[in-house]
Amino acid sequence: MRTIRPIHTRTLTAVMPLLLLVVGTFALAQNSQSSRRRPVRIEAPSFEPGQFEGIFFADPSAQLQGAPPAAGAVSPAQSTAGGPAALSDGSDVSQSSAADPHGWHHWISATSLEDLIKASKLRLDKIVTTTTAFKGGGFVQARTEFSLQALLFAIIETYPSDVRWKNSAAEARQRMTRVAANTKIGSDQVFTEAKARLLDLDDLLRGATLPGRREETPEIDWSHLIDRVPLMQLLEWAQEENLNKLVASEGQFKDSSEEVKRYAELIGVLGRVALVEEMPDASDDDYVTLARAMTNAAQQVALAAQTGNAELARTAAGQIGQSCTNCHDSFR
DSSP: OOOOOOOOHHHHHHHHHHHHHHHHHHHHHHHHHHHHHSOOOOOOOOOOTTTTBTTBOSSGGGGOOSSOOOTTOOOHHHHHTTOOOOOSSSOOOOOOOSSOTTOHHHHOOHHHHHHHHHHHHHHHHHHSSOHHHIIIIIHHHHHHHHHHHHHHHHHHHHOSSOOTTGGGHHHHHHHHHHHHHHTTSOOHHHHHHHHHHHHHHHHHHTTOOOOOOSSOOOOOOHHHHSOHHHHHHHHHIIIIIIIHHHTSSHHHHHHTHHHHHHHHHHHHHHHHHHTSTTSTTTTOHHHHHHHHHHHHHHHHHHHHHHHTOHHHHHHHHHHHHHHHHHHHHHHO
């Protein structure tokens, strides 16, 4: 008969950790499977009848007014908030009134008008410095900036809502128009006039008003405010030197949305002025088509800045550049 030998205590001591490890691993596996198979469920909420009455509309469609907007169009709320009224049919903004015959409030916000004037003033401070520098080419840059100032003050003059400097806009527009016309040449007399206009801008930025003349304010002739050369220079500067860089990357776009909107609105305004009746080629169908394509793309960039859509901003900015290229090829 075989004798059963007792398990040696030392052997049990050596084997016991292994047995505990196996048992523990099996228990964990079982618990893991159990937890996966039996997830904790949250009970569905219960609502009382009429709990949300007065908070949500029973029939939201009944609250809509007018026809549904076309694809790509901007809502009226965005327009009244200072945003562009982007149209899907390729036409420019048609909404206007006796107080705003060109519909400027659909094209540019009051904030952008103020910021553009301030920024232009800073550039003029660096341009109109000495007679030598002015005669050496500074007058060319000054002409572009003073033309921009004349245009912006004319828009403020006819803007339907309150804008800073509106009380002085008519007088400022006339003074900037004259100096812009005179800076086609660089002379001592023109330099003196340019310095005087800088003092006017200093006064306005400090909150003063420009004393106006007693005679009746002349009607705005948009073709006298800015002619073809400075208009095209400003378009190139706004689009190539600024807007394209600001929308090049998503990070840059997000950090510069206000600047993107401002330059886009400026491009839209310049394109709108190019189609004013008195401007050269404003009656040419091809020119009108190209200008409208550019301004509609500019409106889309401004909309993208408002909604944070970087992809739309890049695409629309590219369309602006393409419109400019096509225009230069045909009308240079």
